[in-house]
Structure formats: structure tokens, C-alpha cells
Amino acid sequence: MQPTEFTLTDLVEIMRSCAGVDEGVDLDGDIGDTPFAELGYDSLAVLAFQARIQERTGVPMPDDTVAHMPTPNAAVDFVNQQIRAGVR
Amino acid sequence: MTSAATATPALARGTARAVVTGMSAVTAIGVGLEEYWRNLLDGACGIRPITRFDTTGYPIRVAGEIPDFDSARVPSRLVVQTDRWTHFGLLAGELALADAGVDPAELPEYELSVHTASGSGGNEFGQRELQALWAEGPSRVGVYQSIAWFYAATTGQLSIRHGMKGWSGVLVAEQAGGLDVVAQARRSLAQGSRIVLTGATEAALNPAAFTSQIAGGMLSAAGEYLPFDEAASGFLPGEGGAMFVVESAEHASARAARPYGVVAGHAATFDPAPDTGRPPGLRRAVETALAEAGVAPSDVDVVFADADGRAEADAAEALVLTEVFGPRGVPVTTTKAATGRLVAGSAALDVVTALLAMRDGVIPPVVNVRRPAVDLDLVLDRPRPAALRTALVLARGYPGFNSALVLRAAAPN
Amino acid sequence: MTRLQVAVTGLGVVAPGGVGVKEFWELLTAGRTATRAISRFDASGYRSRIAAECDFDPAQHGLSPQQVRRMDRCAQFAVVAAAEALADSGVSGEAPPERVGVSIGSAVGATISLEREYVVLSDGGARWEVDPRYAIPHLYHHLVPSSVAAEVAWLAGAEGPVALVSTGCTAGLDAVGHGARLVAEGEVDVMVAGASEAPISPITVACFDAIKATSPNNDDPEHASRPFDALRNGFVLGEGAAVLVLESLPHARRRGARIYATIDGYANRCNAYHMTGLRPDGVEMAEAIRLAMAEARMPVDEVDYVNAHGSGTKQNDRHETAAFKRSLGEHAYRTPVSSIKSMVGHSLGAIGSLEVVASVLAIHHDVVPPTANLHNPDPECDLDYVPLVARERRVDAVLSVGSGFGGFQTAMVLRGPAGGGR
Structure with missing residues (x-):
């Protein structure tokens, strides 16, 4: 069953499980608008998040998606827009 | 003329007086230098039933598995993107540098090298990704397969983690590679490196890699590793290894480090x-x-x-x-x-x-x-x-x- | 410290587009590309479905049925390339076995065999606890890539130091560099040095799909590998092998060997930055180049040709362009730079050795191979990349570089034989 909404909590769980957490970063803190790079996540990590998001939500993640996802909140917004637009 | 007589003297090769100043061990009988050493002298044996997978149906079910290896001792960002073999290498490398009293950040980055040997690379990680591919499809292969499985993963990750930019490498010669990298470390000193992090770790106790060793007919079907014994029937694999710090005697002396010994030949x-x-x-x-x-x-x-x-x-x-x-x-x-x-x-x-x-x-x-x-x-x-x-x-x-x-x-x- | 000069006296190649040095050089100088739709397995369902494949029949190259069974495709390539190089050099029997060594590079070893056997053992990925009853006896021979170097050693009758060098995508250059170093130190008289890779299998293609490193230009495979071109979109996977016979210059001269070139400088540095990422400034590659040039005692303005890594990813092309400018200064703008990956793809650990052979042949024939598919230069890559057409010119000194996962940056300097010999 595919979810109707994707939340920051969902994303943080994905971040934790598929890329780990950098020393000195607290993912339970207020991180929604902090760029992924500042949270210690490189481009490979963001690609890993995308693959997991696609698996979890069914929203396709074409090659240029990364540009829409500079921060966790931007990623969550992008996914929800796609869900609402019926893109999956 | 014997081959020994034709060996080039160490001095001519610029490789004289390499010393070992820091060491670590990650093994089934102890993680950490002194714990390992104490248990070895006590006659401990780390060969036990394998717990990392269900060995039902396997003709051999014991190995030198490291019990309860605490991956929390490796940064979590690195745990997910590396194989167990690299986890061991990252921990062993950190412990060896600490034992040597070396802080790489205080030294010129191009004069720090890493040379590791690997027998078979990131076996368990690779098997997991192969399973994802063949059971679920190519899109399920993760982004870290490209950097976790290959034989250079541990050297690359150690170089990045400790900011070591000098000549670094990876040799594969099965067991012998673990000694050959010491020769590479000496060459690095001759090339101008001050500190060379050297050694090897392995982890081949996942089902596919373990099976390949069974298939080779090298393992003891009796489940006993008794070298030189009348009952010798093959070996048993284990996991782990060691990393150590090699530097020139002059460099060690200048920083008042006490060498464990000299790499003489x-x-x-x-x-x-x-x-x-x-x-x-x-x-x-x-x-x-x-x-x-x-x-x-x-x-x-x-x-x-x-x-x-x-x-x-x-x-x-x-x-x-x-x-x-x-x-x-x-x-x-x-x-x-x-x-x-x-x-x-x-x-x-x-x-x-x-x-x-x-x-x-x-x-x-x-x-x-x-x-x-x-x-x-x-x-x-x-x-x-x-x-x-x-x-x-x-x-x-x-x-x-x-x-x-x-x-x-x-x-x- | 006395260092002997290192001569290249034999060459062997298995490459996409043809087996053998002659076919390889014809492909390169014609500017033909050997990239095509993947035929080695059904690649539908993959993001990148193209590769530079070798048309290779091991039996036709003298491998016995038992050798074929025992050896992964990677080892087969290595042995066939080594046989050509040994025959070319005429070195067999000229040195005692203990004075002959082997240094073979490979990034991923026997991937094809390991994956094939994994599929059987796991019954198509159905079980984690694979079934040992389905294991072939040579499975361990595939698990440990040291067997690839061993096969070459047995062929060459080498009993000196033997190793597989596995520094990812710089392994091909590093294996030749390692071999050259052992010769220079006097540890051996002869080194059979090169590299081999056969990575075109589902797991390798999928892992590069996952990080979007390979070109998805599936509709136009012949033009998919576009180093330094503004329309590039990733590298094209390749396969193959190249092996060189290296000897100390005195040893080569004593036996009257043909000397193609000498390896005068070799250096490796790491970026200690990222396993796959490159900073655009190219600092560490420039440092490797500077050191290799210093070892060769060569002023930068003597470089006649730069054989680039040129993988066809945006970050690589800009990184190494910056590295060339940083290390060669103004001379970077005057020197032809080209990437043979535009024609034979990126065969990971093998390509560095193929590039060394291409560099040696450039010296031997006084021809610079082109960068194929370079129609729309990237404005940020503003050097002379020898677009499309090979160029005849005097080539006496070549700089060949490589860059790979793990952060490895390698540079090698080769020179034509003193007093000609061509």
C-alpha cells in the first residue's frame, strides 16, 4: 500500500538507515531546512535517499530530481507535490 | 649464483631502517592490541560455531568469527557505506595511529600513506547487493556497492578518514599480500612518506565467500584447525587482521616514539x-x-x-x-x-x-x-x-x- | 640511490574493437568507436545499456578447455594479452625465472564468474544461506583475484615477486608503475606488467546505474562516450586487457631487444576527499604529475602528448583539465590531450594499461590518437583535445594520467628510446 503523504519523519528514518549519521549531527533536531551537505550527506547519500523514497512511495526519481532536493524539507515537499499530482 | 646473492642491499634501495611504532589487532580472540595478546598467551581459541548465518546444511560450521563486533566503534556514516572487512580496517587503522601517538592532522598530508592488502574484498556487502539485484531487480542495487565491494575500499576510506594524501595502494596476493604491503610501506618511506598506515583485514564468513572456501577443498571437514599435527585436515577461516604504523627510524626518533621493532628484510x-x-x-x-x-x-x-x-x-x-x-x-x-x-x-x-x-x-x-x-x-x-x-x-x-x-x-x- | 632505467620491450592487448596491438592501434588512429548495445547479457531494465565489449573467443587464442573453465574472463584476457607481449618482446628464456616478476592490475577481479556462480548457489537470489552443494571446484580461484596474476605468472614462467595491484580505476597505471619500480630497484630483471578487467555483468552495470555514473545514451551507443564534450553524460563501461614487458635498460640492451620506450616517472597521490567525488581544482592529480615529471627529470615543456583519464563525466573532465593547467602551466595549452575512452570505453582497472600501451604506440608511430565524439567542446575544458582525427606529430615524451574511486590520482611519464630505435 503506497502512502498518501510523505513526512519529514519518514525521510529522517530513510536518512538514518541508508546513510548513517555524521558525528556531531542530531537528526532529531531542527534540520528540515539545513542543506544535506551540511548534515554530512554527500551526493551519493542523496542518491541513496532518492532510491529509497522511490521504493517507499512509488514516486519516480529521474536524474534531475536532485536539483529539487537541496534540503530535507524541500525533498519532502517535492515528493508530496508529485504524489498530489498523481505522478506515480 | 644464488638468488639470495643477487638481492639488492637495502641501502641501495633506499629502504633501510623502517620501524613499526603503532599496532592494533582485530580478531576472534580479542579486539584491541593488549586484549588480543593477553588472550593469545592464555591459549584462547576463537574458533566457534558461526553465528552470522544459519549453517544448517553446511559441511563445516565453525570459524574464527569475531563475536559481537561493535560497529558503533566505526562512524555510522561509514558503517553503511562499507563492508565488514572495511569496518575492521577502519577500527584497526584508528587504533594503530593512536598507539603510535600520531595525529595525521598535524603532519604534511602528502607525507602520509596507506597500503593495505585484501584477499577477497567486501564479500558480505557484495552478496547483499547481488541478492537485491537477483531477487528484486537492478534498481534495488544500492549506491554504495560501487565503493564497498572492490578491493581498494579500505585503503580509500582510511586515506579519506585520516587525510592521508601520499602514495597509497592495495596489493592482492591472498595471504602473502599482508607481508608484501610492508615492503610497499618501506618504498613509501623511500619516496618521502613520514607515516605509512599498513596492514590487512578480512571478512569472508558470509555464506557465498565461506562456500567458495569449502568448494576449494582447503578447509578442515573435521572442523579442527591443527597445523603440523598428525590429525591435520585443513584450515579454518577466521575474520579480522591488523594494521600498524611504519615510519623511518629517524622520524620515530625525532618525535621520541618508541619503535616496537625494525623491518629488516x-x-x-x-x-x-x-x-x-x-x-x-x-x-x-x-x-x-x-x-x-x-x-x-x-x-x-x-x-x-x-x-x-x-x-x-x-x-x-x-x-x-x-x-x-x-x-x-x-x-x-x-x-x-x-x-x-x-x-x-x-x-x-x-x-x-x-x-x-x-x-x-x-x-x-x-x-x-x-x-x-x-x-x-x-x-x-x-x-x-x-x-x-x-x-x-x-x-x-x-x-x-x-x-x-x-x-x-x-x-x- | 641507484635506479635502473626501465625499458618497454613488449606489448599485448585485448581490447574492444579487436584482439591484438595492431587492431587496437588501427581502431584508435582511425578514431573509430567500439561502444555498442550490451550483448553479454539482457540489459533491458538497466539505466545504461551500452558498453565497449570485446569480441573474444578464448579457444581461438590458444586457451585449453581446462584453462577456459578455470579462468574468469578477466584472467583469460590477461593471459592472452601477456602471451602477445611476451612473444613481441622475445624475452622468454632470457632471464632466470626468479628474476622475472608479474604485476597485474584489476579493480573488480572475477566479477562475472562470482556473479554467475552466486546466482546458482542462491537459486536466483532466493536464499541468503546459499547451497554449498552447487559450488564449482574453482570458486575460490574466482573469489581471490590473486589468481589472475598467478595465471600470468604461470604463463610467463615467473618465479619472482608476483602481485595483483587493485587501486580501482588507477590499477592499470599503478600496476605498470609497480612493475617499473621493481625493475628500477633491481629486484627483478623482467616484469610482466599490465591489467585486465571484465566487468560487463549485471551487478557492475547496476552499481554504476545506482550512482548515475554511466551514460544513459542508449539510442546512440557509438557516440555515447564523449569526454570533454559539452553533451557528455557519463562514462561508458568497457572491458579488456593490456600487458607490457618491462626490463631494465641494461638487460634489454644486452639481449638486443627492441625498445619501444622507457618509463621515466611514476607517482600516485590520493585526494583524501571522497570515494567518488573530485574537487574541481585538480590539486592532487597535479601533485602526482609534478612528482612523476620530477622523477623523470623532465621540464614540462618537453611533454609532447598528454594521455588523459578523460572518462566523460563532467566532474572528471574539469578536474583533470584544471590539474593539467596547474602542473604544466602555459604548456598545457600547447600540448595535445586526448582520451581513448571515447573509443574503447572505461574498462576500470584495465584502462590505465591500455592507455600506457596507447602512449607507447604514440611514441613508436609519432601519432597522437584522437578524442572521438568531441563535436561540442565544453567551454570549461579549453585545451587541445585532438577532436575526432588522429594527428601526426613528433611524440617523444608522453604524460599519462588516471583517476579513480578511492581518490587515487596517478601519473606516469614515458619517453622514446634514447637515440631513436623506432
Whole structure:
């Protein structure tokens, strides 16, 4: 069953499980608008998040998606827009 | 003209006086240098039933698995993007640098090198991704497969983690690679490196890699690793290994570091193809390494043997030791009966163990062996106190590699 | 410290577009590309479905049925390339076995065999606890890539130091560099040095798909590998092997060997930055180049040709362009730079050795191979990349570089034989 909404909590769980957490970063803190790079996540990590998001939500993640996802909140917004637009 | 006579003197090669100043060990009988060493001297054996997967239906179910390895000792960002073999390497590298009292951030980055050996790379990670691909489809292969499975993963991650930008590399020569990287470390010093993080770890106890060892017919079907014993029936694998810090004696002295010992000689040879009738290369490796070190056989105080655990290979090694050192001419021991065969990890671990033995004046015993089938002075049952100035470490790697390394106690300045 | 000069006296190649040095050089100088739709397995369902494949029949190259069974495709390539190089050099029997060594590079070893056997053992990925009853006896031969170097050693009758060098995508250069170093140190008289890779299998293609490193230009495979071109979109996977016979110069001269070139400088540095990422400034590659040039005692303005890594990813092309400018200064703008990956793809650990052979042949023939598919230069890559057409010119000194996962940056300097010999 595919979810109707994707939340920051969902994303943080994905971040934790598929890329780990950098020393000195607290993912339970207020991180929604902090760029992924500042949270210690490189481009490979963001690609890993995308693959997991696609698996979890069914929203396709074409090659240029990364540009829409500079921060966790931007990623969550992008996914929800796609869900609402019926893109999956 | 013998090959030993043609060996180029160390000085001409610019490789003289490399010393080891920091060490670590990650094994089934202890994680951390002193814990490992204490347990080894106590006669501990780490070969136990495998717990990492269900061995029902497997003809062999025991190995030197590291129980409850705490991956929290490795940064979590790195845990997910690396295989268990690299987890061991990252921890061992960090411990070795700490033991040497080296903070890489304080040294010129181009003068810091990493040389590791690997036998088979990121086995468990690779199997997991293969399963994702074949069970669920290509899009399920994760982003880290491209950097976790290949043999260079541990060197690359250590270089990044510690900011080491000097000449770095990876050698694969199965077990023998763990000694050959020490020669690479010396070359790095000759090229201008100050600190070389060297060694090897392995982790091949996932179902696919373990199965490949069973298929090779090398493992003990009886589930007992009894090298040189009448009941020798093959070896058993283990996981782990060791990393250590190599630097020039001058550099160590300038920073008041106390060396564990000196890397005095190394040689690598290769066995002729099976059907040529030519002799195997182990003896030549031993003689060349001794010649390079300027050491006579009678100077050698202990041998850390390859100790394969198959009767024919044991007999061949015993013959070489007898030919070079005379009948029962030198005490012989091995760590592998206690830890399992760690491939390149064992060769690196034996370097560390030989230096600990010199430090404490004691030879660790071969565990479990009761009835030797060879006429060697095997150190059995209990540690043997001995003044040790010179040690020889041997490693044979599948298929046909031989390496020998001579270590000497650090001379008091 | 005395260092012997290192001569290249034999060459062997298995490459996409043809087996053998002659076919390889014809492909390169014609500017033809050997990239095509993947035929080695059904690649539908993959993001990148193209590769530079070798048309290779091991039996046709003298491998016995037992050798074929025992050896992964990677080892087969290595042995066939080594046989050509040994025959080319005429070195067999000229040095005692213990004075002959082997140094073979490979990034991923026997991937094809390991994956094939994994599929059987796991019954198509159905079980984690694979079934050991389905294991082939040679499985361990595949698990440990040291067997690839061993196969070459048996062929060459080498009993000196033998190793597989596995520094990812710089392994091909590093293996030749390692071999050259052992010769220079006098540890051996002869080194059989090169690299081999056969990575075109589902797991490798999928892992590069996952990080979007390979070109998805599936509709136009012949033009998919576009180093330094503004329309590039990733590298194209390749396969193959190249092996060189290296000898100390005195040893080569004593036996009257043909000397193609000498390896005068080799250096490796790491970026200690990222396993796959490159900073655009190219600092560490520039440092490797500077050191290799210093070892060769060569002023930068003597470089006649730069054989680039040129993988065809945006970050690589800009990184190494910056590295060339940083290390060669103004001379970077005057020197032809080209990437043979535009024609033979990126065969990971093997490509560095193929590039060394291409560099040696450039010296031997006084021809610079082109960068194929370079129609729309990237404005940020503003050097002379020898677009499309090979160029005849005097080539006496070549700089060849490589860059790989793990952060490895390698540079090698080769020179034509003193007093000609061509």
C-alpha cells in the first residue's frame, strides 16, 4: 500500500538507515531546512535517499530530481507535490 | 649464483631502517592490541560455531568469527557505506595511529600513506547487493556497492578518514599480500612518506565467500584447525587482521616514539606452474629475506609459520624450515590455530604478534596441537619465555605466492 | 640511490574493437568507436545499456578447455594479452625465472564468474544461506583475484615477486608503475606488467546505474562516450586487457631487444576527499604529475602528448583539465590531450594499461590518437583535445594520467628510446 503523504519523519528514518549519521549531527533536531551537505550527506547519500523514497512511495526519481532536493524539507515537499499530482 | 646473492642491499634501495611504532589487532580472540595478546598467551581459541548465518546444511560450521563486533566503534556514516572487512580496517587503522601517538592532522598530508592488502574484498556487502539485484531487480542495487565491494575500499576510506594524501595502494596476493604491503610501506618511506598506515583485514564468513572456501577443498571437514599435527585436515577461516604504523627510524626518533621493532628484510617469490617439476619458492623467499636483512639463520629466534593445516603443505613448510635452520633449529609458532586463517589479515597479524613477542620476551603457543607430525621445535601448550631479537614471518598465498619478512628488535640508540 | 632505467620491450592487448596491438592501434588512429548495445547479457531494465565489449573467443587464442573453465574472463584476457607481449618482446628464456616478476592490475577481479556462480548457489537470489552443494571446484580461484596474476605468472614462467595491484580505476597505471619500480630497484630483471578487467555483468552495470555514473545514451551507443564534450553524460563501461614487458635498460640492451620506450616517472597521490567525488581544482592529480615529471627529470615543456583519464563525466573532465593547467602551466595549452575512452570505453582497472600501451604506440608511430565524439567542446575544458582525427606529430615524451574511486590520482611519464630505435 503506497502512502498518501510523505513526512519529514519518514525521510529522517530513510536518512538514518541508508546513510548513517555524521558525528556531531542530531537528526532529531531542527534540520528540515539545513542543506544535506551540511548534515554530512554527500551526493551519493542523496542518491541513496532518492532510491529509497522511490521504493517507499512509488514516486519516480529521474536524474534531475536532485536539483529539487537541496534540503530535507524541500525533498519532502517535492515528493508530496508529485504524489498530489498523481505522478506515480 | 644464488638468488639470495643477487638481492639488492637495502641501502641501495633506499629502504633501510623502517620501524613499526603503532599496532592494533582485530580478531576472534580479542579486539584491541593488549586484549588480543593477553588472550593469545592464555591459549584462547576463537574458533566457534558461526553465528552470522544459519549453517544448517553446511559441511563445516565453525570459524574464527569475531563475536559481537561493535560497529558503533566505526562512524555510522561509514558503517553503511562499507563492508565488514572495511569496518575492521577502519577500527584497526584508528587504533594503530593512536598507539603510535600520531595525529595525521598535524603532519604534511602528502607525507602520509596507506597500503593495505585484501584477499577477497567486501564479500558480505557484495552478496547483499547481488541478492537485491537477483531477487528484486537492478534498481534495488544500492549506491554504495560501487565503493564497498572492490578491493581498494579500505585503503580509500582510511586515506579519506585520516587525510592521508601520499602514495597509497592495495596489493592482492591472498595471504602473502599482508607481508608484501610492508615492503610497499618501506618504498613509501623511500619516496618521502613520514607515516605509512599498513596492514590487512578480512571478512569472508558470509555464506557465498565461506562456500567458495569449502568448494576449494582447503578447509578442515573435521572442523579442527591443527597445523603440523598428525590429525591435520585443513584450515579454518577466521575474520579480522591488523594494521600498524611504519615510519623511518629517524622520524620515530625525532618525535621520541618508541619503535616496537625494525623491518629488516622482505622477499616475495612465486611457485612454478604445477607441472614444471621445479621446486616451490618458499625457501628462496626465506633465504632472500634473511640475506637482505643481513641475518644468518642462526640469528633467528622465532618463526611465525604459514601453518596451512593441510598435511602436504605443512610437510613442505617443515622441510624448508629444517633445510634453512637445521633440525629443530628454531622455535616455530603460529597464531592461526587460535584466530582462524585470516588470509592477508593473518600475515599482518603475525607481524604485530612477532613484535609483541619481542617486546615481552615470550613466544605464544600453538593452541590445540598435541601430536606434531613434523620434526619442528613447535611451541606448544604454554608460552615460552625467550630473549627475542629477530623474528621471521612467513605467508603463502593461494595460488603459489610466498612471502617472508624479517623483523628485528629496535636497537637502543 | 641507484635506479635502473626501465625499458618497454613488449606489448599485448585485448581490447574492444579487436584482439591484438595492431587492431587496437588501427581502431584508435582511425578514431573509430567500439561502444555498442550490451550483448553479454539482457540489459533491458538497466539505466545504461551500452558498453565497449570485446569480441573474444578464448579457444581461438590458444586457451585449453581446462584453462577456459578455470579462468574468469578477466584472467583469460590477461593471459592472452601477456602471451602477445611476451612473444613481441622475445624475452622468454632470457632471464632466470626468479628474476622475472608479474604485476597485474584489476579493480573488480572475477566479477562475472562470482556473479554467475552466486546466482546458482542462491537459486536466483532466493536464499541468503546459499547451497554449498552447487559450488564449482574453482570458486575460490574466482573469489581471490590473486589468481589472475598467478595465471600470468604461470604463463610467463615467473618465479619472482608476483602481485595483483587493485587501486580501482588507477590499477592499470599503478600496476605498470609497480612493475617499473621493481625493475628500477633491481629486484627483478623482467616484469610482466599490465591489467585486465571484465566487468560487463549485471551487478557492475547496476552499481554504476545506482550512482548515475554511466551514460544513459542508449539510442546512440557509438557516440555515447564523449569526454570533454559539452553533451557528455557519463562514462561508458568497457572491458579488456593490456600487458607490457618491462626490463631494465641494461638487460634489454644486452639481449638486443627492441625498445619501444622507457618509463621515466611514476607517482600516485590520493585526494583524501571522497570515494567518488573530485574537487574541481585538480590539486592532487597535479601533485602526482609534478612528482612523476620530477622523477623523470623532465621540464614540462618537453611533454609532447598528454594521455588523459578523460572518462566523460563532467566532474572528471574539469578536474583533470584544471590539474593539467596547474602542473604544466602555459604548456598545457600547447600540448595535445586526448582520451581513448571515447573509443574503447572505461574498462576500470584495465584502462590505465591500455592507455600506457596507447602512449607507447604514440611514441613508436609519432601519432597522437584522437578524442572521438568531441563535436561540442565544453567551454570549461579549453585545451587541445585532438577532436575526432588522429594527428601526426613528433611524440617523444608522453604524460599519462588516471583517476579513480578511492581518490587515487596517478601519473606516469614515458619517453622514446634514447637515440631513436623506432
